[in-house]
Amino acid sequence: MKKINVVTSVLKANDAVASGNRERMEGAGMLVLNITSAPGSGKTALLERTIPALAPEMKSAVIVGDLQTTRDAERLGDLAVEVTQINTEGGCHLSATQVSDALDGLELKDLSVMFIENVGNMVCPSGFDLGEHVRVAMLSVPEGADKVAKYPTLFQPADVILLNKMDLAEVLEYDTSIVREDLSRINTRAPLFEISAKTGEGMDQWLDWIRNRYQHQGK
Amino acid sequence: MKKINVVTSVLKANDAVASGNRERMEGAGMLVLNITSAPGSGKTALLERTIPALAPEMKSAVIVGDLQTTRDAERLGDLAVEVTQINTEGGCHLSATQVSDALDGLELKDLSVMFIENVGNMVCPSGFDLGEHVRVAMLSVPEGADKVAKYPTLFQPADVILLNKMDLAEVLEYDTSIVREDLSRINTRAPLFEISAKTGEGMDQWLDWIRNRYQHQGK
Numbered sequence: 001m002k003k004i005n006v007v008t009s010v011l012k013a014n015d016a017v018a019s020g021n022r023e024r025m026e027g028a029g030m031l032v033l034n035i036t037s038a039p040g041s042g043k044t045a046l047l048e049r050t051i052p053a054l055a056p057e058m059k060s061a062v063i064v065g066d067l068q069t070t071r072d073a074e075r076l077g078d079l080a081v082e083v084t085q086i087n088t089e090g091g092c093h094l095s096a097t098q099v100s101d102a103l104d105g106l107e108l109k110d111l112s113v114m115f116i117e118n119v120g121n122m123v124c125p126s127g128f129d130l131g132e133h134v135r136v137a138m139l140s141v142p143e144g145a146d147k148v149a150k151y152p153t154l155f156q157p158a159d160v161i162l163l164n165k166m167d168l169a170e171v172l173e174y175d176t177s178i179v180r181e182d183l184s185r186i187n188t189r190a191p192l193f194e195i196s197a198k199t200g201e202g203m204d205q206w207l208d209w210i211r212n213r214y215q216h217q218g219k
Numbered sequence: 220m221k222k223i224n225v226v227t228s229v230l231k232a233n234d235a236v237a238s239g240n241r242e243r244m245e246g247a248g249m250l251v252l253n254i255t256s257a258p259g260s261g262k263t264a265l266l267e268r269t270i271p272a273l274a275p276e277m278k279s280a281v282i283v284g285d286l287q288t289t290r291d292a293e294r295l296g297d298l299a300v301e302v303t304q305i306n307t308e309g310g311c312h313l314s315a316t317q318v319s320d321a322l323d324g325l326e327l328k329d330l331s332v333m334f335i336e337n338v339g340n341m342v343c344p345s346g347f348d349l350g351e352h353v354r355v356a357m358l359s360v361p362e363g364a365d366k367v368a369k370y371p372t373l374f375q376p377a378d379v380i381l382l383n384k385m386d387l388a389e390v391l392e393y394d395t396s397i398v399r400e401d402l403s404r405i406n407t408r409a410p411l412f413e414i415s416a417k418t419g420e421g422m423d424q425w426l427d428w429i430r431n432r433y434q435h436q437g438k
Contacts, residue, residue, distance in 0.1 A: 039257045039341050039370065040362025067342065069368050090372060092311065092342035120369070121342055122258050123286065123311035142361035142384065143259025149288050150339075151258065153309060165361065171390070 014128055017096035021103060021131025028108035030061075031214045032116065034132035036154055038147070039120030041140040042164040044072045045197040047115055051079045053207050058112035058214065063102045065094040065119045072117060080115075082106050092124035099130045112214060122151040134213060137190075140165040141174045148182035155183065158190045160209060167196040233347055236315035240322060240350025247327035249280075250433045251335065253351035255373055257366070258339030260359040261383040263291045264416040266334055270298045272426050277331035277433065282321045284313040284338045291336060299334075301325045311343035318349045331433060341370040353432060356409075359384040360393045367401035374402065377409045379428060386415040 025032050035043050044064075051060045061082035064072045073085035084102040086094060099116060108114075116132060118125045137158035139147045142165060148155050155161060163179060176194060183192060191209065195202035244251050254262050263283075270279045280301035283291045292304035303321040305313060318335060327333075335351060337344040356377035358366045361384060367374050374380060382398060395413060402411060410428065414421035 038259060038339070038362075039366055040359075066369055068371055069365070071365050071368065090342070092340070119342070120257070121311070121340060123309070123338070123340055123343065140259075140361065142359065142387070146288070146290050147258055149290065150285055152287055168361070168387070168390075171387075 011127060014096045017100050018129035018131040021096055021099050022133070024103060025108065025114055025131065026217075028111065030108060030111055030114050031134070031210070031217045032114045032130075032132040033134040033136050033210070034116045034118060034125075034130050035136040035138065036118045036122075036125045036158075037120060037138035037140070037164075038122045038143060041120070041138050041143065042197045043117045043120070043138060044075050046138070046162070046164065046195075047076055047117065048079060049197050049200065049203055050207065050210070051076070051115070053203065054113065054210065055079075057211075059110060060113040060115060061106060061108070061111050062115045062117060063094075063099060064117045065098070067091070067119065081111060088119055092119055092121045093128050094118050094125065094130055095128055096130050113210070122147070122154045126153040126157065133217065134159045136160050136162060138162040138164055139179070141168045141172055145175050145178035146182075148179055148186070152186050155190075156186045158187060160206075161187070161190050161192045162206065163192060163194045164197055166194045166201055167199045230346060233315045236319050237348035237350040240315055240318050241352070243322060244327065244333055244350065245352075245436075247330065249327060249330055249333050250353070250429070250436045251333040251349075251351045252353040252355050252429075253335045253337060253344075253349050254355040254357065255337045255341075255344045255377075256339060256357035256359070256383075257341045257362060260339070260357050260362065261416045262336045262339070262357060263294050265357070265381070265383065265414075266295055266336065267298060268416050268419065268422055269426065269429070270295070270334070272422065273332065273429065274298075276430075278329060279332040279334060280325060280327070280330050281334045281336060282313075282318060283336045284317070286310070286338065300330060307338055311338055311340045312347050313337050313344065313349055314347055315349050332429070341366070341373045345372040345376065352436065353378045355379050355381065357381040357383055358398070360387045360391055364394050364397035365401075367398055367405070371405050374409075375405050377406060379425075380406070380409050380411045381425065382411060382413045383416055385413045385420055386418045
């Protein structure tokens with residue numbers, strides 16, 4: 001019982017900070033997306049293609065979470081206006097407080113979108129609101145078609161779902177109908193986009209979805 | 220400070236149960252391997268190829284951890300002598316107590332190897348001894364070559380490291396030298412085997428390693 005109380009209060013404290021983050025970024029007119037997936041699903045590759053494509057009309061900032069290294073931030077450094085790397089030093093998810101601290105060091109003026117690239121993990125990030133408007137859950141073809149059923153807590157709260165590395169679907173004989181069927185049981189409101197961040201396949205749908213969501217946000 | 224104490228005592232309690240598990244399986248003459256990786260790296264596919272290959276001389280049991288579903292246990296049901304699925308219901312790793320409970324329901328007599336397939340996660344399982352003799356850390360080619368540097372806590376305690384899905388190395392232009400270089404900084408004692416559980420490439424090295432380790436165990 002004691003244990004449950006501790007967990008509850010940690011989550012409540014996180015949610016309060018998350019609300020503050022959301023207000024702060026909303027005040028700057030930004031749409032905030034929290035991107036969650038397993039390690040190596042292609043979150044950084046997605047951003048490498050998304051940020052330049054949006055750039056003519058919308059400028060992006062990125063907060064990247066990793067246990068160690070600044071490799072993702074280095075990959076994104078030239079593309080986004082602002083990039084902040086958070087090293088969680090063992091932590092398996094970002095927290096709202098870490099994002100709040102990162103925001104202190106950022107100039108949000110003139111920015112339209114904040115992408116938060118969470119720590120690669122299909123379990124831990126699920127329960128932690130970071131102050132986003134949109135939760136993105138990504139899976140990739142080489143991981144197998146059973147991941148929605150096996151990690152429902154990642155996909156259930158998602159507002160949009162990306163199935164990445166579709167360029168490998170044929171060679172791996174991937175059956176997308178399994179993913180769609182599993183999603184039909186746990187999340188019917190989020191659209192599923194089949195994409196390849198490598199080849200660009202399906203990226204237009206994803207980009208249009210962000211643009212529409214951003215316009216909706218401003219109203 | 221309070222928080223750190225709680226974590227420490229949880230880990231200590233886990234370690235005590237893990238020692239009991241180890242003694243129990245050692246008493247039955249078994250070698251115990253704890254297999255850790257990201258979701259979709261191919262843990263179940265590895266076992267689908269490993270268990271039948273060992274079967275003539277060594278009979279295997281499997282304990283499989285997942286948040287939800289019994290899909291992995293179903294895939295392995297026909298191959299291993301005993302298969303137990305543990306559903307962690309949100310937990311991002313197996314604990315020694317869950318393994319101990321699973322052992323209560325197993326007939327260990329005449330078995331040589333216990334494979335524990337941990338929850339797919341590159342962070343949480345690292346700190347939890349389950350009673351294994353061998354910690355296996357696996358990564359796969361489509362996840363990218365940066366995973367050793369980004370998730371050192373998974374690879375540092377490993378006794379053997381598997382790089383799976385080598386059949387995709389050419390099409391994905393994968394550079395194994397990055398993995399080897401990163402490993403040279405954090406773990407020089409564990410051998411790295413480049414394998415494909417799909418094609419069978421490199422599996423002989425891995426199987427020989429298990430056989431040798433088992434013989435060593437018996438002495």
